[in-house]
Amino acid sequence: MSRISVYEVFGPTIQGEGMYCGHRTMFLRMAGCDYRCSWCDTLHAQSIKQARYELTEEEIVQLISGEAGGITKRVTITGGNPCIHDLSRLVSLLKQENYKIHIETQGSIIPSWLYSVDHVCISPKPPSSGNITELSSFDKFMSSVAAKELKIVIGTDEDYLYAKKVHQEYKSCPLTLQACTTGDPLPVLNWLIEKVSSDPGFDDNVKVLPQLHVLLGIK
Numbered sequence: 001m002s003r004i005s006v007y008e009v010f011g012p013t014i015q016g017e018g019m020y021c022g023h024r025t026m027f028l029r030m031a032g033c034d035y036r037c038s039w040c041d042t043l044h045a046q047s048i049k050q051a052r053y054e055l056t057e058e059e060i061v062q063l064i065s066g067e068a069g070g071i072t073k074r075v076t077i078t079g080g081n082p083c084i085h086d087l088s089r090l091v092s093l094l095k096q097e098n099y100k101i102h103i104e105t106q107g108s109i110i111p112s113w114l115y116s117v118d119h120v121c122i123s124p125k126p127p128s129s130g131n132i133t134e135l136s137s138f139d140k141f142m143s144s145v146a147a148k149e150l151k152i153v154i155g156t157d158e159d160y161l162y163a164k165k166v167h168q169e170y171k172s173c174p175l176t177l178q179a180c181t182t183g184d185p186l187p188v189l190n191w192l193i194e195k196v197s198s199d200p201g202f203d204d205n206v207k208v209l210p211q212l213h214v215l216l217g218i219k
């Protein structure tokens with residue numbers, strides 16, 4: 001019987017980032033990532049060795065449903081990078097239970113099960129991460145995944161230019177510019193709002209947000 005490396009299940013809570021910001025959801029955080037970003041806010045789940053649980057697909061669905069208590073039928077699978085895992089069976093079981101499945105990933109790996117989920121939030125990593133997602137490798141991801149949005153963490157001018165390049169390349173895809181929250185998030189947020197508000201290089205498909213859950217101190 002196969003087991004999956006899980007860091008945690010939590011919720012119901014709200015999504016704090018991207019186009020579903022403020023929407024109710026459960027979170028399933030997988031352990032393990034193929035990146036090592038300098039400002040990673042989930043260092044605790046970067047390595048697969050940090051998994052708190054090794055669970056079967058049935059146990060994961062049971063855990064999610066038990067915690068959700070019928071309040072929400074949305075589950076956001078995040079990490080780490082959930083795409084390093086084989087989640088085919090889990091996705092199919094969650095669908096049988098009528099869950100809407102959202103995935104958060106940086107766009108480095110495309111597992112086949114990704115085509116069966118309801119929404120993918122792709123978060124390519126900008127220069128300040130020290131782990132830049134090259135647009136050339138990322139292109140395959142963008143052209144093959146249908147229901148998607150882009151989210152880019154911005155902390156520096158270089159990140160801002162990177163995000164603008166991504167937006168120019170994929171204009172039809174909704175893009176959230178997320179102020180980096182390694183320190184006090186408000187100065188970065190204000191700087192970002194000011195820049196975007198007067199920049200014709202971005203269109204109205206772009207929005208600026210803080211990491212709401214970090215700002216409010218909620219999980």
Ligand code: SF4
Nearest residue numbers: 033035036037040080
């Ligand atoms: S991709 Fe995400 S989880 Fe992985 S190291 Fe970067 S910020 Fe952390």
